[in-house]
Amino acid sequence: MLTPAAFEPAGRRPPMVGSWRPRLFAVRHAAAAERFYAGFERVLLALAPLARRVGYDRAEGTVALVERAVKGPLFDCRMCGQCVLSSTGMSCPMNCPKALRNGPCGGVRQDGTCEVYPDMPCVWVQAWEGSRRMADGDRIAEAQPPVDHRLKGTSSWLRVMRAKRPEPAPEGARKGAATG
Amino acid sequence: MRPHPDDIGPEPHAPLPPLPGHSSRGRLERVLRRGEFAVTAELNPPDSGDAEDVYERAHIFEGWVDGINATDGSGAHCHMSSVAICALLTRIGYSPVMQISCRDYNRIAIQGNVLGAAALGVCNVLALTGDGVQCGDHPEAKPVFDLDSTSLLHTLRTMRDEQRFLSGRKLSSAPQLFLGAAENPFAPPFDFRPLRLAKKIAAGAQFCQTQYCFDVPRFRQFMARVRDLGLHEKCFILVGVGPLASARTAKWMRANVAGVHIPDPVIARLEGAADQKREGKRLCIDIIQEVREIPGVAGIHVMAYRQEEYVSEIVHESGVLRGRTPWRRDFQPRLEAVESLGSG
Numbered sequence: 001m002l003t004p005a006a007f008e009p010a011g012r013r014p015p016m017v018g019s020w021r022p023r024l025f026a027v028r029h030a031a032a033a034e035r036f037y038a039g040f041e042r043v044l045l046a047l048a049p050l051a052r053r054v055g056y057d058r059a060e061g062t063v064a065l066v067e068r069a070v071k072g073p074l075f076d077c078r079m080c081g082q083c084v085l086s087s088t089g090m091s092c093p094m095n096c097p098k099a100l101r102n103g104p105c106g107g108v109r110q111d112g113t114c115e116v117y118p119d120m121p122c123v124w125v126q127a128w129e130g131s132r133r134m135a136d137g138d139r140i141a142e143a144q145p146p147v148d149h150r151l152k153g154t155s156s157w158l159r160v161m162r163a164k165r166p167e168p169a170p171e172g173a174r175k176g177a178a179t180g
Numbered sequence: 181m182r183p184h185p186d187d188i189g190p191e192p193h194a195p196l197p198p199l200p201g202h203s204s205r206g207r208l209e210r211v212l213r214r215g216e217f218a219v220t221a222e223l224n225p226p227d228s229g230d231a232e233d234v235y236e237r238a239h240i241f242e243g244w245v246d247g248i249n250a251t252d253g254s255g256a257h258c259h260m261s262s263v264a265i266c267a268l269l270t271r272i273g274y275s276p277v278m279q280i281s282c283r284d285y286n287r288i289a290i291q292g293n294v295l296g297a298a299a300l301g302v303c304n305v306l307a308l309t310g311d312g313v314q315c316g317d318h319p320e321a322k323p324v325f326d327l328d329s330t331s332l333l334h335t336l337r338t339m340r341d342e343q344r345f346l347s348g349r350k351l352s353s354a355p356q357l358f359l360g361a362a363e364n365p366f367a368p369p370f371d372f373r374p375l376r377l378a379k380k381i382a383a384g385a386q387f388c389q390t391q392y393c394f395d396v397p398r399f400r401q402f403m404a405r406v407r408d409l410g411l412h413e414k415c416f417i418l419v420g421v422g423p424l425a426s427a428r429t430a431k432w433m434r435a436n437v438a439g440v441h442i443p444d445p446v447i448a449r450l451e452g453a454a455d456q457k458r459e460g461k462r463l464c465i466d467i468i469q470e471v472r473e474i475p476g477v478a479g480i481h482v483m484a485y486r487q488e489e490y491v492s493e494i495v496h497e498s499g500v501l502r503g504r505t506p507w508r509r510d511f512q513p514r515l516e517a518v519e520s521l522g523s524g
Contacts, residue, residue, distance in 0.1 A: 098283070098309055098323070102330035102383075103376035105309040106364030106391050107438035115438045116312040128369040141375055143383055146287065146331040146346075 081151030089130025192273030206303025256316025283310030
């Protein structure tokens with residue numbers, strides 16, 4: 001039988017039976033993952049000066065590689081570059097064949113499996129269960145903007161660092177600002 | 181009873197004169213805002229390039245419904261497009277609901293189509309995710325899913341209220357639309373469904389049409405939570421209903437149509453009937469009569485796939501219109517009549 005076509009955010013083939021087991025583990029331990037992430041964000045921000053010295057653009061390749069290696073097996077991360085795991089019960093929404101980032105579609109089967117892949121537990125049924133285990137799980141109610149497809153393959157970690165610890169303006173621009 | 185004077189414009193094909201507090205110039209919004217129990221029906225789009233096929237399919241609903249939904253590649257099957265059907269329906273004076281499925285278009289195509297539809301007189305839009313391509317006749321197609329139904333609603337509201345594209349670029353004239361969402365209270369995760377509707381309302385949904393309701397107790401639970409969240413005061417909820425042709429059809433639908441939940445007792449009731457088709461209609465009317473009493477329900481959405489000829493019968497027998505008659509061509513004042521008044 002042919003595998004049904006699906007949206008493939010990272011150009012990856014559709015999931016194989018069983019390959020989502022680690023993902024379910026992450027959801028089952030969403031509370032622990034949430035605590036870990038809170039600590040990890042502090043580490044990231046502590047590392048920001050280093051990344052800034054190297055230059056965020058120059059660090060991109062290496063950091064993205066590490067992020068893919070860590071989040072790939074854990075969450076089946078698709079490297080959308082705009083991670084929302086903490087708002088989706090630690091269930092990566094980019095594994096939804098419809099790439100839904102705001103909630104489940106109407107096609108979820110009665111047993112909680114996916115409309116497109118009947119073998120796969122629905123990403124959003126998992127997300128809801130995960131969110132109920134998290135202290136800050138109500139963030140699942142926050143609306144997510146559409147995906148920026150330009151960010152595919154880039155590091156979300158660096159994006160967090162960039163947003164919270166912005167790179168200083170280039171030398172020339174600062175001088176211009178001072179004199180102007 | 182003739183339709184409300186607000187529902188009849190000078191020209192049947194043009195949007196109605198604007199009313200304060202209304203976001204569209206369509207009839208569906210007026211009926212709902214007046215607090216009437218609204219009826220919408222689903223038109224099964226033809227596989228043809230002939231406008232007559234559309235008119236024929238819409239004509240059987242005339243005088244029985246307040247809005248006609250033109251599906252957009254439902255079940256991922258290819259048919260005449262929703263935007264074209266809606267444009268044809270506005271020529272006559274019907275009040276079409278254009279459906280947009282995120283499966284088939286990216287944000288550039290969607291926004292362009294919406295402007296075109298508004299220019300052609302379409303006043304109602306229903307934002308949908310869309311069935312996966314695997315269930316249609318082109319399973320080898322590339323699914324788009326650039327936006328999801330919630331971000332689609334947000335996009336449409338931005339165009340209407342902020343008069344700009346998602347990119348920020350200004351529109352010289354905003355599309356005046358009544359925005360709708362779909363919800364399936366009968367699919368897991370059940371506890372999340374009311375919250376998901378809340379998310380859609382926050383993104384712009386003003387009305388909601390649900391998936392087929394065959395499980396009234398489940399729907400009651402959903403509505404109880406909807407009322408707790410106060411959603412019924414922010415959004416008109418139309419319950420999806422429809423006749424099942426037979427127990428066999430019901431079983432087939434349950435197994436093959438994405439998102440349709442039919443409990444066993446419903447199938448048993450059909451199996452036990454001498455005339456299953458008649459029982460299917462009776463069941464539909466019974467469900468309508470149950471759900472119309474649930475607080476917060478603003479109307480029904482009748483999906484009678486391949487049984488469209490029974491819609492008028494179902495609406496009539498269920499008595500949901502309470503003697504009201506939705507717009508019909510013969511209610512439209514004739515121009516000649518007005519002229520003769522002027523000359524006389």
